[in-house]
Amino acid sequence: MIDTRPIGMFDSGVGGLTVLKEVRKQNPKENIIYLGDTKRFPYGSKSKESIIELTKKGIDFLLEKNVKAIVIACGTATSQALEEMQKQYPLPIIGIMDSTVQYIKKKKTLRQIGVIATTGTIRSKGWENKLHRQIPEANILNKACPLLAPMAEEGWTENKIAKLTVQEYLKEFQNIDCLILGCTHYPLFKKCIQEELGEKVEIINTGEKLAKDMKKILKTQQIQNESNHQGNYEIYLTDTETNFISVASKLLKDKEIEQKIKKADLE
Amino acid sequence: MIDTRPIGMFDSGVGGLTVLKEVRKQNPKENIIYLGDTKRFPYGSKSKESIIELTKKGIDFLLEKNVKAIVIACGTATSQALEEMQKQYPLPIIGIMDSTVQYIKKKKTLRQIGVIATTGTIRSKGWENKLHRQIPEANILNKACPLLAPMAEEGWTENKIAKLTVQEYLKEFQNIDCLILGCTHYPLFKKCIQEELGEKVEIINTGEKLAKDMKKILKTQQIQNESNHQGNYEIYLTDTETNFISVASKLLKDKEIEQKIKKADLE
DSSP, X not given: OBOOOOEEEEESSSTTHXXXXXXXXXXXXXXXXXXXXXXXXXXXXXXXXXXHHHHHHHHHHHHHTXXXXXXXXXXXXXXXXXXXXXXXXXXXXXXXXXXXXXXXXXXXXXXXXXXXXXXXXXXXXXXXXXXXXXXXXXXXXXXEOXXXXXXXXXXXXXXXXXXXXXXXXXXXXXXXXXEEEOSTTGXXXXXXXXXXXXXXXXXXXXXXXXXXXXXXXXXXXXXXXXXXSOOOEEEEESOOSXXXXXXXXXXXXXXXXXXXXXXXXXX | OBOOOXXXXXXXXXXXXXXXXXXXXXXXXXXXXXXXXXXXXXXXXXXXXXXXXXXHHHHHHHHHXXXXXXXXXOHHHHHHHHHHHHHHOSSOEEESSHHHHHHHHHOTTOOEEEEEEOHHHHHTTHXXXXXXHHOTTOEEXXXXXXXXXXXXXXXXSSSHHHHHHHHHHHTTOSSOSEEEEOSTTGGGGHHHHHHHHOTTSEEEEHHHHHHHHXXXXXXXXXXXXXOSSOOOEEEEESOOSSTHHHHHHHHHTOTTGGGGEEEOOOO
């Protein structure tokens, strides 16, 4: 099948570019349109009602770009708005939770589960409820880490402050088998986190798990792009006068990223 | 004069409550209506265009509450939107910059000036331009500190991470006479900052300077409230399901604060 329509990706900012990176790695021929709602970033401290409203606007924008499937690449929006979006829209919409939950479910050595995410995601109990429903025997330990996302945007992911902050946030995570990185910025702290928890703990990058599932979905629904060309990507941001561009170029290691960024108006 | 109409205060979140505290200290009989746009917090990384649009909506809301004067208690909104608002509206509107600039201008020992604020405020050069215009002989050193506001919201204002973060941000501020706290969250770090810079550097709380000017303006315009009653205050937030309420109660040391918080819709 050669379906050249793009995959749409929605995020509250540029954190989801860690997911875009994984999706491209697993699906190199697919075109991608990424929408980051940088004007209203961060979603972490917003109400469920606000998050649903904003996510809906984002999806409507992507649909106008003729996308064939949508990734909600934001932990907060996935936990608060995904189910509602799947009810309202006919195309495949996947968030960053289900693939990870299914992965853990299958791997029976992972039953002491840690979750770190933004305040909104943790407060919504999205991860906790989903994990409990799928893996009733699991023990789940949650921790909101509201400083990690802004710290990643500052570029502090391996310095002493990052280490102490990770240490402070993870001090109760003594006996876990795995740690879910429930916010897309957190893979940037992987080194610090692995050092703090030791090699026996599996650190789970949700974007990587999602990217593998996206590949399967495209194939099952026969909407994959099996052309001979490398896929391309475009980034739309609702507010482009921000330091997100420098963060984005660090995340994607693409020096020409500025030419791929356009302004989106969701009003 | 007994003008019981309230003073309106606008902020992007709850940081401006440090300003509310100072305004009440200097103007104890005045009633205050505070509007925090928590749904869109933080403004620090938004464009000028977005900030003007959001500030206008906030002022329109306060005008419907019959306010007699308005304080823009947000560093970012002051630097990006104050002039435009003063052009568009007939009532007194003051931001958190002018009072501080005038104070420094008069005190001739303060000519090596440090400014710390959010990324948006520093990028706008609001402080730099205003200080240069009023005090051409001053040397100004700027630093954006995007992590301090979220760190204050986490309650980390005196721990080791706060100290290291302050140290990292202030390492270039070796020879200043005074430091302007250009974001309303920053007075919470006063102890850390004073320790880092030493007693010879004057730390300037912009809310305190503004509160004294507000007193003068109310008197000059003959709109002060000289009744015999203690003034009251109400807080409106655009998103109330957040951890801002716990931050607000810490800031104001008012245990009954929840009863004073209402939801505002600016759409």
